[in-house]
Amino acid sequence: MFNYIKQNKKESILDRFIKTPLHTWLYPKIYFKEWQPTSGVGDNQYIDECYFSNPEHIIHNITKPTFKLEKDYFVYQSNFIKKLLTDIKNNLLDLDVVLLLEYPENKINHQKYIKKIIAICKKLSNKKIALKKHPRDFNTYDELINLKNTTFLPNIAFEFLLPFINKNTIILSGISTSLMLANTLLKNQTYLTTSANFQNSNLMQKLGVKNYE
Structure with missing residues (x-):
């Protein structure tokens, strides 16, 4: 101004x-x-x-x-976001599970973590699963691309996706702030943690996040 x-x-x-x-x-x-x-x-x-x-x-x-600044500068971006959110909404409504991949720095052993995710996806192969990377996670996760009934969500903040998630969809993750925030914003969802340290996490238990087994 x-x-x-x-x-x-x-x-x-x-x-x-x-x-x-x-x-x-x-x-x-x-x-x-x-x-x-x-x-x-x-x-x-x-x-x-x-x-x-x-x-x-x-x-x-x-x-x-x-x-x-002309209107045309913004029309393309606005239409892109509108289409993106429309596609996201249509895709999220049919999901059974959203699996939030942990932030790279939180993984002690990347390959071991990948094997763990593959095992979870295979166990839930009869469900429609969407994997969600952290926006700053630049791994390609080639090992996960062709898993049965598994897709990747757009690489944007998970909070943008929350309004479109079906109330019957299970949110699955390790111990993460995204899981905590989702639990705060959408209380009627089922939240599960894949963390091996679940028993030591009083915080997750206080939030009502259950252990995935």
């Missing part, structure tokens, strides 16, 4: 003798030598071009190339 409206803030003694000297003298020396004060957001030397919803109302003299 600093590009559209004028700041009528009165400079206090603190601003004049402490904050302003800090910004103009000390900050450049500590953080980066090429730091320069700017007249408005978007006029920084590290910005190549600026996009505004209403560039005609900018009050500052922006020296960089300026463009208007």
